[in-house]
Amino acid sequence: MSTYGAVASRSRPGVKKGFMPFASAVRLLRALFDIPAREPADYPFVESDQARLQQLCHEPGRHAVDDATWSDLMLGQYHAVLSQEVSIFGQQALYQRLREGAGADAGRSLRSLVDAPAQIDAQHLACKPLRHADQEIATLLFAPEPTSLPIWAGKTWCVPFLLLGSMAAAILWSPLAWLGTGALLFFLMSNQVRYGQQVEQWQRTMLALQMLLRVASETSHRDAAEAARVNRALTRAPASLLVPGLRSYQDWFALTNVNHYFHCTQVVQAHLPLLRATMLRIADWEADIALARHLRATPRFCWAERASHTALTLRGMVHPLLPAAQALSLELAGKGAFISGQNGIGKSTLLRTAGLNLIAARAFGFCYAETARVPDLPIYCSMQNDDSLLRGESLYIAELRRASELLAAADGPHPGICIIDEIFRGTNHLESVSAAASVLDVLAQRSLVLVSSHNLVLASLLQHRLDPLCVSREDGALTLSPGVLAHTNGIRLLAERGFGPAVQSNAGKVFDWLNGYLAHPADSAGVLG
Structure with missing residues (x-):
């Protein structure tokens, strides 16, 4: 069990029959207008991403397969075979088990699943949204970096009005008001530059986290409703999407994207136990599904x-x-x-x-x-x-x-x-x-x-x-x-590989000379014990 096993229920979740209303509405609209669901891209994660969960949750004193053994047994290639059509969450769980083993629980959840092909297909389909994630989030959940909120976070809704007011004052009363306009524009642009890259990276991370929460909310687990609530808290208001360009104006003139970034960091911090447990549970669930699909296609096991x-x-x-x-x-x-x-x-x-x-x-x-x-x-x-x-x-x-x-x-x-x-x-x-x-x-x-x-x-x-x-x-x-x-073939291979009879003949002579001394020593049995 991982370091955070105490907060995680690792039982395999079932798929809820009644989905969330918003998700049901989206599926209904897609069916009515024959809009195909977007196929996952199956982002090619590197081994350092796949290893993060195991590295962060490794218990001191627990044995893990070392790098030399991992390479010698080609476990990276084996992991790639198991990880076909598997998200980063399932890949990390598979990697963790390969590195550390699963103890007495190894294979317990698989035994009933592998004999139920219809259940495997249904659960594989339920996990499909996870494969849209192109960021690993184990680092976010198990090694979070504290984020300090600036004093203005969440309070910039009034900046557009102040900006308009300063421009009006400059036009109607005094040109000195342009100084206020410049100061406000500098504040907006400097913070976009300062936080823009963090916000962009965070948006990709939130996509992965929200895919995880979406799948978790559609299971029958007791935390499904709470996962749905947290997912909604991480979602920006969709109303801005109704007006073309409105979201960009909000971001540039009210720092809405930056405020949302700070808001989401606080939501994640406040719900870390739930998010950690959810990730471990869904990752193990998807790993079991991947292994069951693999065994269904394996002729001998x-x-x-x-x-x-x-x-x-x-x-x-x-x-x-x-x-x-x-x-x-x-x-x-x-x-x-x-x-x-x-x-x-x-x-x-x-x-x-x-x-x-x-x-x-x-x-x-x-x-x-x-x-x-x-x-x-x-x-x-x-x-x-x-x-x-x-x-x-x-x-x-x-x-x-x-x-x-x-x-x-x-x-x-x-x-x-x-x-x-x-x-x-x-x-x-x-x-x-x-x-x-x-x-x-x-x-x-x-x-x-x-x-x-x-x-x-x-x-x-x-x-x-x-x-x-x-x-x-x-x-x-x-x-x-x-x-x-009893019969070696090293010298015979010389001829088969084109070295010629002379090379083979001389090699045979040397072999015969050495053979009596080294290949079958009469008294070696008692040398060491």
Whole structure:
């Protein structure tokens, strides 16, 4: 639950059958004159906007997926798939769940909704106005900046009369009255310049907030009437729209737009608890609808069951971002896994598939598999370490930094599942094996570890910590079975990629010489334990 969970009722609201009178009148007029409703633009929000709710409502001490894991598991791309035809509110709720998980409530509200397609369609349609919002408002509601009212706020209605009076006085009595006219014009123009940009930005923010309140007012929630009342308080009087150009004259000669800006800031401040609760409720509601629509279009998924912290079962799992993904099964009981396989066989894809399914189970309560029993543990990945010119890091230094982060997490308050691909590839073979064996030996004592490597000697060195599993292809299908890769293909790929027989022959000679020393050492099983 978020920091402001105490003020929010996160139950999914239903759609009210009797809508507000004004909204009903608008719909009636559109139907009579065959005026189509304006389609939402689905504004392309950047990740920093999508992340604001999670950042502002994050509870200290609660684990959140770190940036390296987010990137390694391609969770940004996954979030984009889930967010199709979803407003910024639903996008922020989905992002928050992916980053922090949903705890024991994961998937609870989805189970009944996903089996009701008519209800999904109706609620998706009810949320459609939210997609007109082109501003995120979590910052406004959860980190508001205090606004100080100028002394003249709300009192400029008389300025047009004073302006006319000063002009009349200058014409009828004394030219000195033009000084008063100039002073009034300076007051009007200087304040338009001073506040104009803020007002324009605020108008876009109010559009988003009013879309939220409009949808909230049309639900059956107990706060619907109050949401409608606040929405009306934020709306400028529509009478000025009846006369062309009247609103512009009001803005320039009475600062009506600036006064409305200050009025709205006070309304928002006065109703922050309601607005926060409404946003959390509607955002979660829309997120549930998006997930239900996603699952309706997903050929393979199951509800995840909880397992102990040292057990994991994912039978027939697939990756949702791969359209023709082959299903694989992974089962662990008491120990992690050392995964081997030929080049290009799909070891990295397997790790990403397992990682994303574990994230989906924590966030949403389901997995892309036939059956799933998974622990409710944080996920940490080390898969795409690269050298950095800006940070002055070589590849190996970057790998060491990430490995130290995983060890620190294992010793911290949130130990979890560590997914590591090609550990320590940035240094020479001997030191790579030595460092990897030592780090993994310590890490596997404190966390559940899934690691892949072409350094097959690690399998025997770590067999007391990790079960060896091999990815192979049998009759065109991928399988994951106990054991270590027996037949490598790195040298064969030299010929397939056009390096020529001489290069392949010499590489084979070196391989044969090294093979007896490193690939199958007779006494390595007792080196570490």
